[in-house]
Amino acid sequence: xxxxxxxxxxxxxxxxxxxxxxxxxxxxxxxxxxxxxxxxxxxxxxxxxxxxxxxxxxxxxxxxxxxxxxxxxxxxxxxxxxxxxxxxxxxxxxxxxxxxxxxxxxxxxxxxxxxxxxxxxxxxxxxxxxxxxxxxxxxxxxxxxxxxxxxxxxxxxxxxxxxxxxxxxxxxxxxxxxxxxxxxxxxxxxxxxxxxxxxxx
Amino acid sequence: xxxxxxxxxxxxxxxxxxxxxxxxxxxxxxxxxxxxxxxxxxxxxxxxxxxxxxxxxxxxxxxxxxxxxxxxxxxxxxxxxxxxxxxxxxxxxxxxxxxxxxxxxxxxxxxxxxxxxxxxxxxxxxxxxxxxxxxxxxxxxxxxxxxxxxxxxxxxxxxxxxxxxxxxxxxxxxxxxxxxxxxxxxxxxxxxxxxx
Numbered sequence: 265x266x267x268x269x270x271x272x273x274x275x276x277x278x279x280x281x282x283x284x285x286x287x288x289x290x291x292x293x294x295x296x297x298x299x300x301x302x303x304x305x306x307x308x309x310x311x312x313x314x315x316x317x318x319x320x321x322x323x324x325x326x327x328x329x330x331x332x333x334x335x336x337x338x339x340x341x342x343x344x345x346x347x348x349x350x351x352x353x354x355x356x357x358x359x360x361x362x363x364x365x366x367x368x369x370x371x372x373x374x375x376x377x378x379x380x381x382x383x384x385x386x387x388x389x390x391x392x393x394x395x396x397x398x399x400x401x402x403x404x405x406x407x408x409x410x411x412x413x414x415x416x417x418x419x420x421x422x423x424x425x426x427x428x429x430x431x432x433x434x435x436x437x438x439x440x441x442x443x444x445x446x447x448x449x450x451x452x453x454x455x456x457x458x459x460x461x462x463x464x465x
Numbered sequence: 466x467x468x469x470x471x472x473x474x475x476x477x478x479x480x481x482x483x484x485x486x487x488x489x490x491x492x493x494x495x496x497x498x499x500x501x502x503x504x505x506x507x508x509x510x511x512x513x514x515x516x517x518x519x520x521x522x523x524x525x526x527x528x529x530x531x532x533x534x535x536x537x538x539x540x541x542x543x544x545x546x547x548x549x550x551x552x553x554x555x556x557x558x559x560x561x562x563x564x565x566x567x568x569x570x571x572x573x574x575x576x577x578x579x580x581x582x583x584x585x586x587x588x589x590x591x592x593x594x595x596x597x598x599x600x601x602x603x604x605x606x607x608x609x610x611x612x613x614x615x616x617x618x619x620x621x622x623x624x625x626x627x628x629x630x631x632x633x634x635x636x637x638x639x640x641x642x643x644x645x646x647x648x649x650x651x652x653x654x655x656x657x658x659x660x661x
Contacts (some may be wrong), residue, residue, distance in 0.1 A: 265554055285486050285489060285490075286478045286479060286482070286489075286581065287476065287480075289477040289489060289490065289493055290468070290477045290478075290480060292477075292493070293470050293471055293475040293477040293496075294472075295470065295475075296470075296475060296497065297470035297472045297475055300472060300473045300500060300504075301472040301473070303504070303639025304504070307508065307511075307596070310511075311511045311658055311659045312658055312659055312660065312661050313564075313657060313658035313661060314661070315564055315622070315647050315657065315658060315661045316661075317600060317622060317624065319600050321625070340600060340624065341624065341661045342661075343661045360552050364564070365622075365657075366656065367620065367621050367622060369596075369602075369603040369604060369605075371596045371604070392616055415655070418604040419583060419606030419607070420585060420587075420604035421606075422603060422604060422605035422610075422619050422620065422621065424620050424621070433572075439523045450596060451596065452595075452597050452600065452602070453596065454548070454600045454603075456541065456621065456622040457622075458564065458566075458622060458657045458658065
């Protein structure tokens with residue numbers, strides 16, 4: 265017959281059971297073994313979190329004062345559940361509903377033509393998500409940043425934000441400048457994100 | 466020869482073995498003890514994720530023109546229980562692989578007499594001084610008005626291996642003496658998670 269422990273259900277013999285040490289130890293060891301495997305999987309899923317980083321492995325197409333979508337063609341790592349390397353937009357369902365941290369570093373260089381001094385470059389990422397319960401679609405153009413051009417050599421834009429992501433989401437990355445001369449987003453430009461935690465509601 | 470469980474390798478006797486209840490039970494207990502201890506160590510490490518924050522409260526550092534320069538001479542350790550930072554060199558050396566959120570802030574005044582054309586504040590992994598396919602460099606560039614303070618911050622996520630380093634760097638261009646990063650700059654890092 266045997267019995268089992270209260271919490272984990274590990275098998276153990278009763279005093280009245282026939283002696284069967286090999287069988288009893290085997291049952292106990294295998295039950296504990298199965299639990300260890302489950303616990304380790306759970307623990308790993310927490311400590312590794314959900315995150316991603318993607319970058320451009322080559323310079324992007326030239327752009328000027330018309331909005332241009334960016335793609336990040338090389339995924340360094342991605343356990344987020346998002347698709348992070350799309351051509352015009354990056355779509356995917358959040359692996360975990362809740363708060364996320366997102367950031368980007370965009371390196372803008374010169375293209376053809378002379379950049380007018382004191383024009384500026386702008387990058388932003390646009391977030392569109394649908395609440396899975398209400399169906400309401402919301403859109404945020406959450407962050408922009410600019411670099412004022414004093415010498416016309418381009419520069420770095422660094423942005424970050426935390427966002428509540430309730431469900432499937434679309435990201436759009438856009439660059440723009442206020443000049444008609446061409447510029448490019450340079451190789452190495454990247455964006456990244458990591459899951460912070462569940463919403464408290 | 467005992468058998469072992471498929472996942473954690475816990476020993477248990479076979480029917481063909483000589484009965485030795487004390488030893489065979491002890492073997493299983495020992496294996497369980499080791500398995501629990503290993504997991505305790507892992508969990509303790511996870512609960513005490515590496516984190517470090519250093520600050521410079523006095524003095525200043527000159528930065529050569531057009532040279533990506535590491536800020537050094539931090540004089541205050543806000544928090545560094547793991548001893549990751551060398552405040553003198555301004556280098557943080559990680560001991561545990563993982564994904565880290567890193568941030569640098571600084572207060573930079575234009576002490577020079579000429580025009581300042583741009584200033585870059587950057588976080589550098591392993592002393593990188595430009596963008597690369599390895600994503601070792603996160604930077605912010607701007608044009609601060611002359612004769613005024615510029616207080617930028619730069620932040621981002623790096624995937625660090627054990628022994629990788631982090632620096633806060635500055636570069637400027639312009640005429641005249643250029644700026645001096647004054648006595649307020651801070652470099653921090655916090656592990657978000659182990660390797661994703």
